[in-house]
Amino acid sequence: MDGVRAESGQGRQRRREASIDDVARLAGVSGQTVSRVANGRSNVGAATRERVLAAMSELGYRPNSAARALRSGRFRSIGVIVFTLHSYGNLRTLEAVAAAATERRYTITLMPLTRPTHADVGAALDRLVEQAVDGVILLVESHLAGTDGAGLRRGIPLVVVDSWSADRPAVVDTDQFTGARLATEHLLDLGHETVRHVAGPRDSYSAGLRLQGWRDTLRARGRPVPEPIHGDWYSDSGYAAGQRLAAEPGLTAVFAANDQMALGVLRALTEARLRVPQDVSVAGFDDMPEARNFVPPLTTVHQDFTAVGATAVHALVQEIEGGPPAEYKEITPRLTVRASTGEPAVRRPGTSLPAAGG
């Protein structure tokens, strides 16, 4: 048909892309031969191959991935379900996942969540399955409380990053526990009697692990374990926590569960005229690039998000391509010491620590 309307020459009409048959016709061969050339098969004559390639480039042929997917049942696409990118860890992990997937010639289909509930994750998963992905990476840090994750099985490979446990599918994560231990030990080694903790949200898996790492370290050394203060990962909550802490006599060291909250703590302490690190030492977790330029530069636990992302993709692709489900894998973090931590000031006689839970 001559096209339904004429209008201006504008290519408004989704001009049919050149198909394999168009190329075949132009090159004077069969569609199958074109397909062979397109897929780099060897059993095509050199001259023919040349002719086909010429025809392809003349027509600007690109294989239609929908047709390929329909035929093969594979999409070469990975779905990523993510709640918020405001949290530095999620962001970096997503970035690493995207890079790793691209390298393997997989495409990333991003599925944002409005709420991190179990129902929403399920809905997102459904949309992804429908939307043609070969596997899914779940980047939603939270326990999804009250759930065992069983409801999330959809018959396609699933890798969970930085999240819950029960009935867990393949999981990749930073070793949060060790990271927290490193930070806490560092502060104790500097001579602090104990360390206060500004924790992440209660329903967060990694926040829980960091809290445990901190608490177990204190216990192992026989130090008092003060009540942690829970924040929501963001700097405002760190500020609020910092205000409470600043009011406590005897405060000398704070370990915040991430850098963003540490920033808020720093502000609160500074505004309370407490000097860091002379009066109070502060450590964070994540090592976001900005942490180097906090005032003062922040001692923090460095996470290798690139490794986390690459590992997650590796595990997922392996499963997609027929391998066995990957097992649990942890990436080891390391401590980066900067100016925000130091030895405690000379303790004034008679100063005692606040009681836990007070």
Next chain:
Amino acid sequence: MDGVRAESGQGRQRRREASIDDVARLAGVSGQTVSRVANGRSNVGAATRERVLAAMSELGYRPNSAARALRSGRFRSIGVIVFTLHSYGNLRTLEAVAAAATERRYTITLMPLTRPTHADVGAALDRLVEQAVDGVILLVESHLAGTDGAGLRRGIPLVVVDSWSADRPAVVDTDQFTGARLATEHLLDLGHETVRHVAGPRDSYSAGLRLQGWRDTLRARGRPVPEPIHGDWYSDSGYAAGQRLAAEPGLTAVFAANDQMALGVLRALTEARLRVPQDVSVAGFDDMPEARNFVPPLTTVHQDFTAVGATAVHALVQEIEGGPPAEYKEITPRLTVRASTGEPAVRRPGTSLPAAGG
């Protein structure tokens, strides 16, 4: 590998998803009727519809998007090409784009770039076209120097966010110029003689506009226009710039082209024992959430990234669905004043400074 293994009953074998025909058979109707039900057509008897829906849910039927795409030529997917997510603006824009697209039931295909060169953008675009998207949003802030963008036409709708100009397709952006003017005027209105500028990279389009906004404002008021210092958007470069600025006598006000660099400036000034805002006022651009908790809290230009993302998606979808190409659209930013800016010290006798933080 043991290849065709038996294993446990686990559904390891990519079990064929139920197709429309499976549902049809179970419900005792034709495939077409199932299709009609699946697409919510009205011309289906109530009883039949019930039966079909029951069969669907029993089989867990989900339409195969590859087949749909093949038949319709539409994928309901939007490609997003992005260079780095380390820049807060890109991140937020991506997030907003993803949310807006999801709302319209479009999927996001993320295509990260290893380098922001013209060739790489072209390659990414090719992959996206092939990978089945209906349109593309380009989120690569840079001039892509020496290029007119013409080479990027691929016959599919393209919307460019926050980037260059020549032969530009539909473009959405914050009104960077006005934003910079707001910040600069704010500082001048406080009584500063002039304002120093820590600019973004030279090849960045928005950095250029912010620089222009700053310069034009100074000129319009007949103020001296000092040489700008160029950074790379990240806090380290802000720190370096801040160190240079701190050494200058007579420095009273700095406008950084984004918050991350402003953070570095704050650190450098603080380390040089210059007080903010008593000695030097500092303003940023972006209003990232952390800016509220800088020390001191940062006066900055608030960008409505949500609007930018939503507008971009709106424009793109409109074009995808047959509407006319959208034209240039700018989102107006506004200034958020916090504690990092104030009157210059020791101007007139009797002027009292705000007692920040204390």
Next chain:
DNA sequence: CTCAAGAATGTTGACGTCAACATCCCTGTA
């Protein structure tokens, strides 16, 4: 009671690709 009109449902084929199978032709050996 007849028949037109419209509603409900079924049948066919095409979208683009590629595995499986079918041909065709060349080469070298008996």
Next chain:
DNA sequence: TACAGGGATGTTGACGTCAACATTCTTGAG
């Protein structure tokens, strides 16, 4: 010269969906 062997190329059909068209059934006016 005849024919097996193998490489090059062509033909067919199926993947799942849905528009277009075909058929069947229902209803009510005349």
